[in-house]
Amino acid sequence: xxxxxxxxxxxxLPSKLFAQKQVIxxxxxxIGEVKTNxxxxxxxxxxxxxxxxxxxxxxSKSQIILLDETVMMIGxxxxxxxxxxxxxxxxxxxxxxxxxxxxxxxxxxGKISETNPEDLVVKTPAGTIGTRGTEFQALVNEEDGDSKIxxxxxxxxxxxxxxxxxxxxxxxxxxxxxxxxxxxxxxSQDQAPQEPIVISEQDFNDFVRILxxxxxxxxxxxxxxxxxxxxxxxxxESGSELVAEVIDIVLKKEDGGATAETLSAxxxxxxxxxxxxxxxxxxxxxSEANKVVIANGEFGDAVAMITRYGGTDQGYSTYAxxxxxxxxxxxxxxxxxxxxxxTGSGSGTxxxxxxxxxxAKTITQTVSGTxxxxxxxxxxxSDISKEHSYTSSSSNVExxxxxxxxxxxxxxxxxxxxxGTPQAADSDNKSDFxxxxxxxxxxxxxxxxxxxxxxxxxxxxxxxxxxxxxLVVENIDNTNSMVNQLSFSRTGITPKKD
Numbered sequence: 001x002x003x004x005x006x007x008x009x010x011x012x013l014p015s016k017l018f019a020q021k022q023v024i025x026x027x028x029x030x031i032g033e034v035k036t037n038x039x040x041x042x043x044x045x046x047x048x049x050x051x052x053x054x055x056x057x058x059x060s061k062s063q064i065i066l067l068d069e070t071v072m073m074i075g076x077x078x079x080x081x082x083x084x085x086x087x088x089x090x091x092x093x094x095x096x097x098x099x100x101x102x103x104x105x106x107x108x109x110g111k112i113s114e115t116n117p118e119d120l121v122v123k124t125p126a127g128t129i130g131t132r133g134t135e136f137q138a139l140v141n142e143e144d145g146d147s148k149i150x151x152x153x154x155x156x157x158x159x160x161x162x163x164x165x166x167x168x169x170x171x172x173x174x175x176x177x178x179x180x181x182x183x184x185x186x187x188s189q190d191q192a193p194q195e196p197i198v199i200s201e202q203d204f205n206d207f208v209r210i211l212x213x214x215x216x217x218x219x220x221x222x223x224x225x226x227x228x229x230x231x232x233x234x235x236x237e238s239g240s241e242l243v244a245e246v247i248d249i250v251l252k253k254e255d256g257g258a259t260a261e262t263l264s265a266x267x268x269x270x271x272x273x274x275x276x277x278x279x280x281x282x283x284x285x286x287s288e289a290n291k292v293v294i295a296n297g298e299f300g301d302a303v304a305m306i307t308r309y310g311g312t313d314q315g316y317s318t319y320a321x322x323x324x325x326x327x328x329x330x331x332x333x334x335x336x337x338x339x340x341x342x343t344g345s346g347s348g349t350x351x352x353x354x355x356x357x358x359x360a361k362t363i364t365q366t367v368s369g370t371x372x373x374x375x376x377x378x379x380x381x382s383d384i385s386k387e388h389s390y391t392s393s394s395s396n397v398e399x400x401x402x403x404x405x406x407x408x409x410x411x412x413x414x415x416x417x418x419x420g421t422p423q424a425a426d427s428d429n430k431s432d433f434x435x436x437x438x439x440x441x442x443x444x445x446x447x448x449x450x451x452x453x454x455x456x457x458x459x460x461x462x463x464x465x466x467x468x469x470x471l472v473v474e475n476i477d478n479t480n481s482m483v484n485q486l487s488f489s490r491t492g493i494t495p496k497k498d
Contacts, residue, residue, distance in 0.1 A: 022050040024085040025066035032060025032076070053081045056103065068094060070110035070120065077142065078103025083123075087112060099123040102142035107131065126187045127171025136167050136178070148186040149193075151178035169193040314451035316396040317464045321451060323392035325358040325463060330495035332447075332467035337488040339371065339473070344484030346373040352469045352490070354399070354447045363388045365401040367445050368411075371473050373484035376437060381411040397464070401445040404429060405473070407438045414442065423472075425480040435475045435483045446470045467493040 025048035027034075034042040037053035048054070048064050054074060056062050062074045068087045074080055079101040087094035092111040100122060109131050113120040122129040122138060125145025129138060139148040151167050167178040169185050174192030176185050187193035332354040339348040348371030355364045366385040372378040386401040402414040402422050416428045424433040424442035432440040452465040474485040 023047045023067075024050050024082065024087075025064050027062060028065050029061065029063035031062070033057035034060055034062040034074075048082065050085055051082060053079060055079050066096065066110065068092065068096070068111040070096060070112065071108040072098070073106040073108075075104035075106075078105060080105060091115070093119075095119045097121045097123065100138060100140050101125065102140050102145075104137065104139045106137045126189050126191075127169065127193070130168040130170070131166075144188065146186065146188045149178065149184065151181060151183045312453045312462075314453060314462055317449040317451050319390045319393045319395055319397055321463045322356060322358065322390060322397060323361065327359050329358065329498045330356040330464060330467075331498070332449075332469070332493045332495045334469050334490040334493055337369075337469070337471070337490045339486035339488050342472075342485045342487045343474075343482045344374055346371065346376075346473070346484050346486045348372060348378070348473065348486055348488075350471055350473075350488045352445060352471065352488075354467060354469065356464065356495075361390050363390060363397075363399045363447070365399055365445055365447055367401060367403065367443070367471070371405065371441065371443075371486060373441060373473065373475050373486065374435065376407075379405060379407060379409045379441075381405050381409045384411040384413070386413060397447075397449050399447040401443075401447075402427075403443040403445070404432060405441040405443055407440065424474050424476045425482070430476065430480065433475045434478050439475055441473050441475055443473045444471065465494065466491070467495060469493070 027042050027044055027046045027048060030042050030044055030046075034054065034056050036042065036055065040046075042054070042062060048066070054062060054064070056074050056076055056078045058076055060076050063071065064074070065071050066085065066087075067089070072080070080103070081099040081101070082096075083099055084095055084097035087096075089111075092115040094112040094115075096112055096119065098121070101124075105122070107120075107122065109120050113131055118130060120131045122131070124138060124140045124147040126140075126147040129136070129149060137150045139150075140146070149167060149169050169176050169178065169187060170193065171187060171189075173187075173190075176193045176196055178185060178196050182198055183196040184198070185193045185196050334353070335351045337350045337352065339346065339350070341347075348369060350367060350369035350371070353366045355366075356362075357364070364385055364387045366383050368381060368383045370378050370380040381403075384401075384403055388399050390397075400418075400422055402416065402418070404412050404414050406412075414422075414427055414429055416422070416426070418426055420426070422444040424430055427433065427442060429440075429442075433442045446469070448468045448470075449464040450466045450468070451462040452460075453462040454460045454465075468491040469489070470491070471488040472485055473488070475483050477483050
């Protein structure tokens with residue numbers, strides 16, 4: 001369902017910046033009520049100005065990226081002031097000073113800190129945090145200003161080849177150094193920072209609970225493990241870039257995808273609020289079946305990269321775009337895509353792979369999985385592939401693979417020449433799909449791709465940067481009406497390039 005990726009782009013992609021004031025950064029994520037001290041409501045794409053105070057309300061969250069690529073993730077109930085920002089893009093010299101009056105913040109240092117680590121400073125009511133090229137989290141109690149600081153990384157000998165980071169935490173009573181990932185300290189207005197310790201389970205849970213993870217998803221063991229990993233610096237399998245916290249956490253689930261429902265639970269907002277005001281009305285007007293499909297559509301790692309760096313949606317890829325690349329392959333992999341019943345009932349998971357071979361000018365789709373419709377027993381089918389040839393044309397890339405899944409799990413191609421959207425009722429084999437308990441299922445596997453140019457100076461090739469896989473498995477009755485339909489969707493998948 002193409003709409004799913006467009007929804008998340010509405011949420012994440014930045015719009016134009018305004019020049020009336022000194023722009024020092026951009027909002028890349030705003031969930032719930034996020035405002036400035038002059039009562040300006042912030043949305044994704046809005047500018048951040050020098051001396052802005054950013055206020056995130058209850059059950060709200062924001063992320064900003066400054067001009068030097070410093071990223072600040074702002075938790076619920078947080079008040080953050082940008083006291084000082086000076087940046088020379090020529091030599092990366094500059095200075096950043098911020099004050100967190102209450103709430104929580106996670107900081108990934110950028111170019112200024114890379115050049116002069118001491119020039120990124122975060123103040124709290126209890127004292128000062130001096131960074132030395134690193135990633136850390138801070139939690140400030142709104143009542144007494146007591147502050148808790150957790151160093152995330154990178155540590156010595158990290159796999160990304162990054163300079164080890166440190167945090168100096170100090171006030172008038174003393175100072176300590178955090179120089180190993182997962183070290184923690186706390187201090188107050190009348191007490192020196194405590195000697196660093198490996199974080200306790202209780203304090204760990206505080207950081208997780210207040211910064212990112214909500215009770216709705218904390219019972220998921222995969223999420224719990226992902227949260228623990230998310231507190232340590234890590235890169236995606238395809239590269240060393242750091243990605244936004246919540247998206248990164250849920251995308252590290254073993255199934256590789258995160259649904260809108262999961263993201264909304266992680267952020268403590270409804271699905272409608274997740275999509276924002278621009279889409280809320282349209283979402284409400286959708287049929288109940290489509291709401292199920294949208295809410296359960298899964299997002300891939302391209303969404304994490306857009307969240308981290310911002311970007312520009314250049315539209316769906318065309319075959320002419322693909323023809324402009326003469327060699328190499330792009331492989332889009334989606335494992336464990338979870339099915340949601342849009343009509344009737346059913347369950348299942350599907351693995352799907354798409355390979356674009358630019359020299360051969362072919363797109364090959366491969367699909368396998370386990371599915372059950374209605375009260376049927378599960379049937380598992382092995383890899384079945386379809387190859388498409390393409391030429392240079394202005395048409396959008398859209399590859400369809402249609403499959404017949406027999407009751408014993410045997411899979412074969414449905415070679416019907418569909419005039420519109422492929423569906424069981426229009427298949428030459430539609431009599432095979434009539435619900436009887438031993439009937440075959442019809443599967444449609446659609447692949448499209450989008451051209452995405454990342455922001456923040458990231459020099460990526462935008463062509464087919466995000467792949468989208470949307471599948472349905474369905475059966476019908478003897479009047480050709482739908483009985484059961486499972487929807488499987490994974491949008492925003494970055495390819496492995498060879």
